[in-house]
Amino acid sequence: MLLSIKNLHASINGKEILKGINLEVNEGEVHAIMGPNGTGKSTLASVIAGREVFDVTEGEIKYKGKNLFKLSVEERSREGIFLGFQYPVEIPGVSITNFMRTAVNEQRKYRGLDPLPAGEFLKMMEEKKKLVEIQSNLTNRSVNEGFSGGEKKKNEIFQMAILQPTLAILDETDSGLDIDALRIVANGVNTLRTKENAFVVITHYQRLLDYIVPDYVHVLFEGKIVKSGFKELAIELEEKGYDWIKKEFE
Amino acid sequence: MSWRKKDMTGSRKNLNDMQSITKDRISKEGMMYLFEKNFGRICQNDTKPISEIRGKALSSFRELGFPNKRMEEWKNTDLTESLGKIYDYNFDPVSGVAGKNIFQCNIPHLDTAVIGQLNGWYISKDVPLIELGNGIIMGSLAEAMVRYPAIVEKHLAKYAAFGNNGLTALNTAFAQDGVFIYVPDNVQSPKPVQMINVIQYTTDIFLQSRNLIILGKNSRLSLVHCDDSYNHEGSFSNIVTEVFLDENSFLDHYKLQNLNNNSTLISTTVMQLEKAAHLDSHFLSMNGGLIRNNTRIDFQGNDGVANVYGLYLMDRKQHIDNQVFVDHAKPGCTSNEIFKGILDENSSGVFNGHVLVRKDAQKTNAYQSNRNILLTDTAKANSKPFLEIYADDVKCSHGSTTGQLDSEALFYLRQRGIGEDSARMLLLYAFAAEVVSKINIPQLRNSIEDMIKKRLQGELQICEQCVLHCTTPEHPIEFNIDVSKI
Numbered sequence: 002m003l004l005s006i007k008n009l010h011a012s013i014n015g016k017e018i019l020k021g022i023n024l025e026v027n028e029g030e031v032h033a034i035m036g037p038n039g040t041g042k043s044t045l046a047s048v049i050a051g052r053e054v055f056d057v058t059e060g061e062i063k064y065k066g067k068n069l070f071k072l073s074v075e076e077r078s079r080e081g082i083f084l085g086f087q088y089p090v091e092i093p094g095v096s097i098t099n100f101m102r103t104a105v106n107e108q109r110k111y112r113g114l115d116p117l118p119a120g121e122f123l124k125m126m127e128e129k130k131k132l133v134e135i136q137s138n139l140t141n142r143s144v145n146e147g148f149s150g151g152e153k154k155k156n157e158i159f160q161m162a163i164l165q166p167t168l169a170i171l172d173e174t175d176s177g178l179d180i181d182a183l184r185i186v187a188n189g190v191n192t193l194r195t196k197e198n199a200f201v202v203i204t205h206y207q208r209l210l211d212y213i214v215p216d217y218v219h220v221l222f223e224g225k226i227v228k229s230g231f232k233e234l235a236i237e238l239e240e241k242g243y244d245w246i247k248k249e250f251e
Numbered sequence: 252m253s254w255r256k257k258d259m260t261g262s263r264k265n266l267n268d269m270q271s272i273t274k275d276r277i278s279k280e281g282m283m284y285l286f287e288k289n290f291g292r293i294c295q296n297d298t299k300p301i302s303e304i305r306g307k308a309l310s311s312f313r314e315l316g317f318p319n320k321r322m323e324e325w326k327n328t329d330l331t332e333s334l335g336k337i338y339d340y341n342f343d344p345v346s347g348v349a350g351k352n353i354f355q356c357n358i359p360h361l362d363t364a365v366i367g368q369l370n371g372w373y374i375s376k377d378v379p380l381i382e383l384g385n386g387i388i389m390g391s392l393a394e395a396m397v398r399y400p401a402i403v404e405k406h407l408a409k410y411a412a413f414g415n416n417g418l419t420a421l422n423t424a425f426a427q428d429g430v431f432i433y434v435p436d437n438v439q440s441p442k443p444v445q446m447i448n449v450i451q452y453t454t455d456i457f458l459q460s461r462n463l464i465i466l467g468k469n470s471r472l473s474l475v476h477c478d479d480s481y482n483h484e485g486s487f488s489n490i491v492t493e494v495f496l497d498e499n500s501f502l503d504h505y506k507l508q509n510l511n512n513n514s515t516l517i518s519t520t521v522m523q524l525e526k527a528a529h530l531d532s533h534f535l536s537m538n539g540g541l542i543r544n545n546t547r548i549d550f551q552g553n554d555g556v557a558n559v560y561g562l563y564l565m566d567r568k569q570h571i572d573n574q575v576f577v578d579h580a581k582p583g584c585t586s587n588e589i590f591k592g593i594l595d596e597n598s599s600g601v602f603n604g605h606v607l608v609r610k611d612a613q614k615t616n617a618y619q620s621n622r623n624i625l626l627t628d629t630a631k632a633n634s635k636p637f638l639e640i641y642a643d644d645v646k647c648s649h650g651s652t653t654g655q656l657d658s659e660a661l662f663y664l665r666q667r668g669i670g671e672d673s674a675r676m677l678l679l680y681a682f683a684a685e686v687v688s689k690i691n692i693p694q695l696r697n698s699i700e701d702m703i704k705k706r707l708q709g710e711l712q713i714c715e716q717c718v719l720h721c722t723t724p725e726h727p728i729e730f731n732i733d734v735s736k737i
C-alpha cells in the first residue's frame with residue numbers, strides 16, 4: 002500500500018478541521034475527493050504535504066509503510082509526494098527554470114545522483130512544455146507571477162511532469178480551466194499514470210472525471226470521509242448535489 | 252582633554268618626519284584644537300578660495316558639532332559609541348603593510364581603470380594625477396588643487412552644503428585628499444573607473460577624504476566606488492563625495508560597501524544634475540558596523556533622470572541608515588528610488604526618503620520604495636518614505652513594506668523538494684534580484700550576485716578572515732606607496 006491514513010485529526014489555531022479521516026491508496030489507483038466548500042479537502046492535502054500550520058492531534062499516516070510525520074516537507078517531496086496547489090503562490094524574482102533546476106537537482110542529490118547536465122535539463126523542460134502545451138515565455142518568467150488562473154494550473158501539471166511523483170495530490174487543478182486546458186491537464190495526468198504511482202484528485206466537478214477516470218470517489222464532509230464509491234458516485238453527486246449526503250450524515 | 256602627538260615608536264617604522272598622528276577621543280573641542288595645530292599641513296595645497304571655504308566650514312562645525320540623537324535626522328542612528336572610541340588621525344599619508352594581496356575582492360574579468368585610496372589618501376606609484384589622451388583626468392584631489400585650481404574651485408564644496416550639517420562641515424574643513432575625476436565635454440570613458448578605498452591600519456583610525464567627480468556636457472562615465480577594510484581595527488570614516496553632471500551627461504555610479512564590524516562609515520554623496528543629465532546610482536552595502544549614507548540628488552536642469560537603487564544585507568549588531576533626499580527644483584525630471592534590505596540577527600536598517608517637488612517642477616515623476624525582510628524577531632527596520640509636493644501636475648508615489656519571509660512561498664518551494672535553507676536562499680536572493688538586476692555592468696553584476704549568495708550563506712566576511720575564496724584577480728592590485736610623491 003502506498004498511502005494509509007487512519008483516524009486523522011488535524012486542527013488550526015485550536016479549531017479542529019479534520020475529524021477522523023480514513024483513506025487507503027494503492028499504487029496504480031486514482032482517487033477522487035469531492036465535497037462542499039470548507040469541509041477540509043485542502044487541509045487534508047496540506048497535512049499530507051507537511052504544512053506546519055496544521056497540528057495533527059490524532060491518528061497516523063503511513064507512506065510506503067513508514068510514518069509520514071517523521072519526514073520534513075522537502076523529504077516528503079523527495080520521497081515522491083507532489084501537491085498541485087489550489088492556489089499556487091506567486092514568487093517574484095524566481096524563474097520557473099531556476100526553480101525547477103534547483104528542485105530536480107535537490108531531488109537527485111537525495112537519490113545519490115549527480116546534478117542533471119544543463120543540456121539534458123533543458124531538453125526535459127522542452128518535452129514537458131509540449132506535454133502541457135505551455136509557452137516558452139512562461140517558463141522564463143517568475144514563478145506564477147502575473148499568470149492567469151489557467152496558466153497557474155498548467156504550471157502545476159508542468160512541475161508534476163518534471164518531478165514525476167509517486168503520489169500526486171491535485172487540489173482543484175481543474176477549477177478555472179477552459180475545456181481545452183482541462184483536456185491538456187487531464188492528458189498530462191494520464192500520460193504520467195503508471196502502475197507504480199497514484200493520484201488523489203480533489204475536484205468539485207464530475208466533468209474532470211470524464212477525462213481522468215477515478216477508481217474510487219470519496220465525499221469529504223465536515224472533516225470526515227462520509228461516503229466512498231466508484232465513479233458513478235461522482236455522477237450522482239453532480240445530479241443531486243450534497244444535500245442528500247448531508248441529510249444522510251445528520 | 253588634550254590632543255597629544257603620539258609617540259612614534261614600535262611597529263610604525265616607515266614613517267617619515269612629516270608624519271603626524273594624533274590620538275584621542277573625538278570631540279568638537281578636540282577637533283578644533285587639532286585643526287589649529289595642523290593648520291599648515293591641512294592647508295598646504297589650498298588656493299585662497301579653498302582656504303576661505305575651510306574657514307567657513309570650520310566655523311559651521313564649531314557651531315554645529317557632531318550629530319546627536321536629539322536631532323530629528325539622527326534619531327534612529329546613534330553615533331555615541333562610534334565617537335567614544337579612541338582614534339588615530341593622520342595629517343600625512345601613512346603606509347600600511349602594503350601586501351600584494353591587500354585587496355582581493357576585485358571584480359574578476361572586469362577591465363577597469365583602478366584608482367586606490369589607502370586610509371583616505373590617494374595612492375599611486377609615481378603619478379598622482381593621470382591624464383588620459385581623451386582629456387580625462389583622474390587621481391589625487393590634493394594634486395588637482397595644485398594643477399587644476401580653476402576646475403576644483405568651481406566645484407569643490409559647491410554642492411555638499413555644510414551650513415546645516417556638522418559632519419560635512421568637518422570634512423570640508425579637514426579634508427586633505429581624495430579622488431578627483433574630470434571627464435571633459437563630449438568624452439565617454441572607454442572603461443569603468445574603479446575607486447577602491449581601503450582601510451588598513453594597526454589601530455583605530457579616523458579619516459576624512461573628499462572626492463570630486465565632474466562630468467562635462469554629453470560625457471559618460473561608469474564609476475565603481477568601493478569602501479573596504481582589510482583588517483579588524485575600528486575606523487570612523489567621514490567621506491564626502493560631490494558629483495556634478497553637466498547637461499546630457501550619463502553617470503553609472505556604484506557604491507560598494509564592505510567594511511568590518513568595527514567600522515563607522517558616514518558617506519555623504521551629493522549629486523547635481525543639469526539639464527537632461529542621467530544618473531544611475533547603486534548603493535550596495537554588504538557589510539559594515541555602522542553605515543550612514545547621506546545621498547542628495549539636486550535637479551538643477553529640466554528633464555533629468557535619477558535612478559537610485561539600494562541593497563543592504565545586515566546581521567549581528569550592524570546598522571545601516573540610508574537618507575535619500577531628492578530635490579525636484581526643475582520641471583520634467585524623473586526620480587526613481589528602490590531600496591531593499593535583508594536584516595538578520597540584531598541588525599537594524601533605516602530608510603528615510605524625502606522627495607521635494609518644488610512649485611515649478613511640473614511634470615515631475617517620482618517614485619520611492621523601501622522594502623525590508625526581517626529574518627529574526629530582534630532585527631529592526633525603520634522606513635519613512637516621504638513626498639513633499641508643491642507642484643500640481645506630477646506623478647508621485649511611494650511605498651514601504653517590512654515583513655518576514657513569505658511562509659507560503661517557502662512551503663511551495665519545499666514541497667518541490669528544495670531544502671529549507673536553499674528555499675530561503677532562493678527567496679532572499681529573489682528579493683535582492685530586483686536591485687541586482689539594475690546593475691548595468693555584467694561582470695559587476697555577476698560578482699555582486701556571487702557576493703550576495705555568499706553573504707546570505709554567512710560566508711562573506713571582510714578580507715582577512717574572508718572565506719569568500721574569491722578568485723585571485725589576474726592582476727592583483729599592488730599598493731606601492733611612495734609617500735614622498737604624494
Ligand SMILES: Nc1ncnc2c1ncn2[C@@H]1O[C@H](COP(=O)(O)OP(=O)(O)OP(=O)(O)O)[C@@H](O)[C@H]1O
Pocket residue numbers: 013014018036037038039040041042043044045054087
Ligand atoms: N490558515 C487557516 N486559518 C484558519 N482557518 C483555516 C485556515 N486554513 C483553512 N482554514 C479553515 O479550515 C476549513 C477547511 O478549509 P479547506 O481549505 O480545507 O476547505 P476545502 O474543503 O478545501 O474548501 P474549498 O472547496 O472551498 O477549497 C475552512 O473552514 C477554513 O476556513
Ligand SMILES: [Mg+2]
Pocket residue numbers: 042043044087172173
Ligand atoms: Mg480547497
